[in-house]
Amino acid sequence: MSRSVTATTAARTAYEGSVITRAMERAGNNPHLKGHIQEVMVKDLRNLGNVFNGRTTELTRSTTARAVDLVTKEGGKVVERLQVKDVVSSSGVNKIVKQVAEGKYRTVKLVGSPETAERVNAALAKAGQTKRMVSSGVSTDTTTRLAQQAGATGSGSLGSAIGNAAKSGGAAGAMVGAGIEAVRSVTDWADGRCDGVEALGSVAKAGAKGYVTGAASSAAATAGGAMVASGLATVGAGAGLTAVATVAAPVMAAVAVGYVVSEVFDALFDW
Incomplete structure (x- = not known):
């Protein structure tokens, strides 16, 4: 399940990176991106x-x-x-x-x-x-x-952007996690391997794990992209290199943080 949540977050992050790339190809390092x-x-x-x-x-x-x-x-x-x-x-x-x-x-x-x-x-x-x-x-x-992920300083605060990323990523992660576990639990319940209370508990735990994993990985993607873009801007990197970096760095950050958070959740809650 955690792999599915991380993969979903990574796929969304990759698409959003392509959006940033195309926007920057069109507008350059525009503070109002x-x-x-x-x-x-x-x-x-x-x-x-x-x-x-x-x-x-x-x-x-x-x-x-x-x-x-x-x-x-x-x-x-x-x-x-x-x-x-x-x-x-x-x-x-x-x-x-x-x-x-x-x-x-x-x-x-x-x-x-x-x-x-x-x-x-x-x-x-x-x-x-x-x-x-x-x-x-x-x-x-x-x-x-x-825009904040791309280092566009004219679009709100980075803190607010990270908060929004965590909120949307958490919601998406909870949906994926709970959805996958619901299918599994219904099958187990139908086959008599668990009762209804156990099935509902498993779905709730999967949703919680999906939320924290999705929230953390999405927040890391936004923060990672912004940090890389800001660093490249400081050394005078062009829009092309910055655009490429804001695709790769967030995906790597999302996958790495998603894996770590998932492992910590399992350790804390004896998954």
Whole structure:
């Protein structure tokens, strides 16, 4: 079970590393990287949904596009234009509302993090505007955490990013751990090798182990990536080398810490 949790965390960390790499290839060592991370993740989610409809969603060539960040094409024809936002400040929200009122996004679909969409839509309604922003499903907490992992100093604090990593990693680890143990325990219960109370106890313990393993490995991945990125920035390393390091270091940290925490948990609770 612990291997499955660690493997899941490592796989997620590797994907997030690829997001950071693509965002940095697009924006360089940008202190406000989270907006570019949001764009890359929205692109991935759109293309996941495009698998069976023949469409593809692409980032625009410009890294500072004022009205369009992503375009969706079908048969070479543009069928959708997206402007992606990841802001939660009052000034940022008010700026979007002002731009909508000026007609800037008249032919563009506005997409934002759940937090951004909630604030912007409330402000648009208050201003009497009918335009609405749709949620991307990618939380500002996630983009901020990944930006911090990449060493982007303009996106919140590292401590907060590590806390968010632990919380999301713990939830994912608990789900994987408890899910695997539930299947095993149901089989044992059906075969008479344990009773219902023992089965529930095993699932609870597996969930707890998955939580602490996932939380620790995810937090280590974020902290490790940030430390490596910061060190490389100090010695003047380029964006390319920094991007590669922020993929490899977090995965290694996640696997190593996940293994150690799993072993300690077993020793403490006689797994």
